[in-house]
Amino acid sequence: MCLFRGTLFLFLLLTVSEAGQHLVHRQRSHKGPRRHRAIHDGALRFEPEPYSKKLERNSSGKIHCKVAGGVAPTIQWYLNEEDALPEGVTSVNGTLLVSEAARRHTGNYTCRAVDGNSTIRATISLDIVVSPRILEPSSGQQVNVVEGQTAVLNCQATGDPQPTTQWDRNRTLLLQQSGVSLEGSINASSARFLVLNNGTLLIRNVKEDDSDIYGCLAGSAAGLARNELLLLVHAEGALPVQESTGVGGKAVVVSISVAAAYMILVLALMYYCRRRRLRSRQRGEKIELEMAEGREKLVEEGEEEKPKVANGSAVQNGRLLPHDRDSGADNSEVSGISRASKKSGQYDHLTVPRTLLTEQITLGRGEFGEVMLAKIDMCQVKKLKCKDDAETEPKLRPVLVKALTTKDEAQLSEFRRQLELFGRVRHENIVRLIGLCNEADPHYMLLEHTDWGDLKNFLIATRTPEENAEYMSRVGPAHPPAVAERPAVPLEPQHRALLAAHLAAAGARLAAKRVTHRDIAARNCVITSQLQLKLSLAALTRGPHSHEYCKRHDQVIPLRWLPSEAVLEGEYSTKSDVYMFAATVWEIYTKAELPFGKLNDNSVMERLKSGTLEWVVPGSMPDPLAALLKRCWSKSPSDRPQFTEICEEMSTIMQNITADDITEQTAENEA
Template identity: 40%
Template sequence: VDDDGRLIIERIQKENTGNYSCVAENIAGRTEWTMNLFVTTKPVITMHPSSITVDENENSALFCNYESESESYTHVRWKKDGKLLGDHEDGNSNNPHIKIFKQNGTLLIESTKISDRGEYICEVVTIGFEPIVSNMATVSVTEILKFVPPPVNKKLELGTVAKIHCKAQGTPPPIIHWEKLGSGLDGFASHVTDMNGTLHFNGVLIEDKGKYLCTASNSQGVINATVNIDVVVAPKFSVQPKNPTEAIEGSSVAIDCVVEGDPKPTIQWDKNSKMNDFDRSRFIVLENGTLFIKEVHKEDENNYGCTAGSSAGLNRKEVRLVVHGRDHQADNGSEGSTVTKAVLITMSVAAAYIILVVGLMVWCRYRRRSRKLPITDSAKTENGDIEHTELKEAANGCGPGPSKVESEDPEATHKEGQKSDGAETTHSQGSSHSKKSKSSFDKLTLSRSNLKEMKLIGRGEFGDVMVARISKSVLSTPTSDKRHSTISSSGPTDEKELPALVKALTQTKDDNSLAEIKREIDIFSKLSHENITKMYGLCREAEPHFMILEYTDWGDLKQFLVATQKGDPPKLSPTQCLTIVQQIARGMDHLSSSRIIHKDLAARNCVVTSKLLTKIGLSRLTREPYSQEYCKHLNQIIPLRWMPYEAVYEDEYSTKSDVYAFGVVIWEIFQQGELPFPKMNDNSFLTKLKEKSLEWKYHKDTPPELQKLQETCLDSHPQNRPTFNTVVTEIEDILKSM
């Protein structure tokens, strides 16, 4: 006991446990205070939790046994994916189906859900000591086969583009397909497509009405759901009310509102937005929906609304009723007479002009035919039609042009150029088929022999992806020479060569792959922008076919950014990062203005030159080396961490989903190519995305104004995200301020 009255116990032992009394006294009296001292010991985990695999909706348990001499001062707590689980006994658990028994360390999960997948650890906490942490245990949940959510009956509007979703989950991922009951057909009509469980109607027809069966199957079994599809016609005005409608006080007036639709819509009239605010003795709604006023009063002047509604939707028209005084009738009669005269004069002049033009056309046609009659008679067949002489000559090995004899006679050549409309039409009809039959890809044809120094860099969804070099002169060669041209080995060695990306098209068996290849060709062959890669051509003379695209000396942006982490090349400054972001935004603005959706915008799919010129491409190295950046979800390989909620869970791709991916690309550029949420597995990411609880942390070098723009790009609601045009404008303003 020191001079201050403190009791100091050095090297405290278990036997120091007990009751201690502090006594103070003087001549005035005595006082005493008693306390209990309990000495705790460090706990020891005797059995660590083990990883388990459990079926969905089954109960599961994790055990964490320990020994402690201070059990009354020791309890167990659990963490899932690094976050503390609430205690059901204290009533603050976020997951009521998870129960933690503190005294024996057991974690009980009732009716295990998919969201319970994750990594668990237990911590044994004793007062006076740091928590003792167990080994990590993984809970894997075998998902039962089920629809998420079940498909429901739907009404489709006639003539519109519509989708019906059928999403199923299970382990392993199920195969989903649709069929129409009672159709008697194998497959669907040409305008209906079944793509990964989503039924696409490219223009709904009446015959699409009926019952549809969605079937999902995997090794667990087969489940199905039947939905009823009804084809409806939204209310449409066949006779619209005249706006404004004018009437004379005391007269009668009819305000038209004739509506068509299936099912037949009901019609409601309102006056100044108040339903049925009419004098029933004067206002009558006719069977066809027209509002008839027997006797118009001055106070009837107001706004009238006609609302047509059915299960197919609503349609509304508003009209202003203008009521004139009784003295307005005479003036109106003279005014109407003047208008009638003006209309009659205008129609008479128009009719005379039409007759004159038709007469001139007939006269010119007659003159032209009479001049060339001697020539065309010899070229006619028995039924009076001109023979397809050009086709016959081509069949005999002659070209479609004029013969040698014809070309030597200028007069004959001149007459030949005066073919009649009938002859020209016949010729165009004969040649149009051959033009259409030519592949639209002929103009992109390149010879495989023009590719040099081919080197494999990865593998994508269609096959191997390589880089090569191609002569600049080949790319400027006319299309007809490209497919046969080769570069002579004896030619000049200093000829300018360009890097090229070569995608081998081997995995092209299914319609989805072919459609995606066609989409890529359309994007990069038709668009021209300095921040979008060009298509150089297609090599189709041998299997596999090659798609040749523009590439750069520094390769893809992802590898460049990762290289800056090691200092070679040096780390980009914030201004340089923002310049790259600006270039990508400009390229995406050009894509979106052309109504094209990229669907896989990421640093790995952009390329950069040594001058930091950045271009948007689509190499899609889904297998190597970027397989970790893709995830298999509902039988599709998707870039999960670059996709918003509506694209992953509703299969809704749009320019706004590209804006979300652009927000992730900004994050990549400032984070030097790091994978978004690198410590989170795909299942946890899917859960966070579904809960809309992802928290993006921005790099300290990101300008505050850009952070605000990035937040709006990554908004979970697509309608809150900006357009690319707005993004480009804001980034330019940020650059100016820097």
């Protein structure tokens, strides 16, 4: 009996134990999903790495920090390295949230991910900008002027950075029309239409035909803005009642007349003084130019005649060339330039102290380090180069700053190549090398920039809502366009052809100097307020245009703009620049559409390998230009035209477009 009771007790105990284990298993199987996987997923890394950003003041924004690998990493944002976030900025699940952007939020922010003993960091820059806002004229303003008087149209705008202004007439840039001059030009005293340096437009001896819609266009790196006014020219004694009758109306007319006379007198005095200063400086500048050209010729001859010798010196982090010895064996491609520069004083001539840089704004990250936009006093730069103290008035100009923070030998060599390219090649459609900040690490390459920023953003700003809708229908939601709040003036056919001709002239100059650009695209061109294109090389591989680059064999390349021989074999030449020239002209006529926008990078790569990647020219492109681009996209480099031939054909295309435009205007006038 006792044995039976013991066996029964043991059976009940085992049954209760199994039921408890089954209940625990059911409870575990019904738990919610875990935030992190319990298995190790490789080394801790950012995917993708966060990049710098610009935010409009008083707006909200997000900067994501996504981490892969590890077991259960924790992600947190800090100001600088480890400081607490300022008021109005929070960190939630790896996302940096800015509720209402203010100037105090500008600075460097660090995303830190920790998983056990592993820690990774990524630092970005947050800049707070203010889009251009036009103060005068007000939207829809109407200006009434008596025939024969001087019309004064003011164009004032605010923003951060300070925008530059431009006038258009009936949505056609005024400076592109005949009879319009700038203050300080040769024809300023006799021109009827005169644009002053402060943005004011003077129309002397106004006529009835001058009645039209005039637009004030303001642009900067933060965006574009435009306001219109209506100018009405009346016959004498025919002003509207509210302005022509009464003591108040007469006082306004008298005040305007006195102000116009005073401004004309001031302009005449300024023009006279400026002409005297220019004449006194021209002789010195001519001698200086001849000496500079002579030094450049000596450097080039020295490169061809003298062998390059290397002594195997080590490369320093973030430094272009050591100060105390020549470059090593791996740097032999520029050793001759370095020694020739030291002999001729050209290297010292490039040195610019970084203390001259002001108002720095981080645009993103390039192949060597951070890429920034800053301003520099060109008067001080000229003093350093010419030792001339005659000119004391500051002349702040925007510059593109490319920092050298890498110690990879291939990237150092590319930095030197770009320094040589922009230092030796001088052309009106290629940005100039302003100088080199090399007194401390990291080194800065300073390139000329423009008041209206890069060509890609300018082209996007010229799109109409209908063009944006058409773009989305072709490409889809993969890469939506950045729509400007206030679109710019639409480009006329002659304007698009003019930009293409400017780019062809820049490519021809590079080919004549036997150098290659290797990244010709709208994002790497800049545009001035005079609608002049200049070829630059910002190469923002991390930033707003990062999706236009992809990584291949440990190199970041602009896949969609390159021919097959450059992508598959790494062969860059003038003919690969010709291919990229055609791709950029395609961007101009599609308003900065992404090439092959419906395809991902892998699909583009496969079609390049198989030779089935085909470009489709837009319908708005003239037939001769479309035929020229198809030749530039030939799969064989030998079948592509030379840049000299491209320039000749572009000249013919421009002449035909101008002739057609004149014919249309004549027909309209006769009708």
